[in-house]
Amino acid sequence: VALTKIPTIRELYKAGVLKAVDAAKHAPNPALLDRVSLYQGDITRLEVDSIVNAANRSLLGGGGVDGAIHAAAGPSLLEECRTLNGCDTGDAKITKGYDLPSLHVIHTVGPIYSSSNVEEKAQQLASCYQTSLQLAVKHSLKHIAFPSISTGIYGYPVKDATHIALDVVRKFLDTEDGTKLERTIFVVWSDADKAVYESLIPYYFPPE
Ligand code: ADP
Numbered sequence: 241v242a243l244t245k246i247p248t249i250r251e252l253y254k255a256g257v258l259k260a261v262d263a264a265k266h267a268p269n270p271a272l273l274d275r276v277s278l279y280q281g282d283i284t285r286l287e288v289d290s291i292v293n294a295a296n297r298s299l300l301g302g303g304g305v306d307g308a309i310h311a312a313a314g315p316s317l318l319e320e321c322r323t324l325n326g327c328d329t330g331d332a333k334i335t336k337g338y339d340l341p342s343l344h345v346i347h348t349v350g351p352i353y354s355s356s357n358v359e360e361k362a363q364q365l366a367s368c369y370q371t372s373l374q375l376a377v378k379h380s381l382k383h384i385a386f387p388s389i390s391t392g393i394y395g396y397p398v399k400d401a402t403h404i405a406l407d408v409v410r411k412f413l414d415t416e417d418g419t420k421l422e423r424t425i426f427v428v429w430s431d432a433d434k435a436v437y438e439s440l441i442p443y444y445f446p447p448e
Pocket of ligand 1: 281282283284294295303304305306308350387388389390391392393394395396427428429430433
C-alpha cells in the first residue's frame with residue numbers, strides 16, 4: 241500500500257469519517273492534518289520508511305502483529321533481532337525491513353497490562369510511542385506507522401491506550417523534531433479499534 245493510498249486525517253474530516261468535537265484537548269494545528277493518518281488493515285503491507293512492531297522483551301518474535309511482521313519480513317529479521325540482546329519495556333530498537341515493503345522496523349515493547357499499577361503501565365506505554373518517534377527522527381525516517389501497542393495479547397484497554405498514543409504523538413509533532421516526520425500513521429486492525437480512534441482523534445487533532 242503506497243503512502244498516497246493512505247488517507248490523511250484532513251481527508252477523513254472532509255469525508256465526514258472524523259467529526260469536530262466541542263472540547264478538544266489541543267488547539268488546532270492545520271499542518272498536522274496532512275501529516276497524520278488513520279488506516280485500517282495489515283501494517284505489514286505498508287510502503288513506508290518504518291513500521292512499529294509491538295514486540296516482547298526477547299525481540300525474538302511472538303504472536304499478533306509481531307508474528308505477522310516476522311512472517312512477512314522473512315528469517316533475516318530474526319537474525320538481526322538476535323544481535324540486539326532484547327529490549328526493555330517502554331524502550332525501542334530499530335532493524336531493517338528485509339522482505340517487508342517498509343524500509344525499517346522499530347521494535348518496541350509495550351507493558352503487559354494489569355489494573356494494579358495503572359500509572360506505571362501508562363508511563364511505559366507512553367514511552368513506547370515517544371522512544372519510537374525519537375528513533376525514527378534519529379534515523380532520518382520520514383514516516384512511522386504504529387499498531388495499537390499492548391492492546392492485543394498484552395490486554396491494555398483500547399480506549400486508555402488510544403488516549404496515550406494520540407497524546408504522545410500530538411505533543412511530539414508539535415516539537416521541532418516532530419516537524420521532521422512527514423507522516424505518522426495509526427494502524428488499526430479491528431472495526432472496534434477503528435471506531436475508538438475515529439472518536440478520539442478529533443480531541444487531539446481538531447480540524448481548522
Ligand atoms: P501486544 O502484545 O502489544 O498486545 P498484539 O500483536 O497482540 O500486541 O496486538 C496489538 C494490536 O495489533 C492489536 O490491536 C491487534 O489487533 C493488532 N494487529 C494484529 N495483527 C496486525 C497486523 N497484521 N497489522 C496491524 N495490526 C495488527
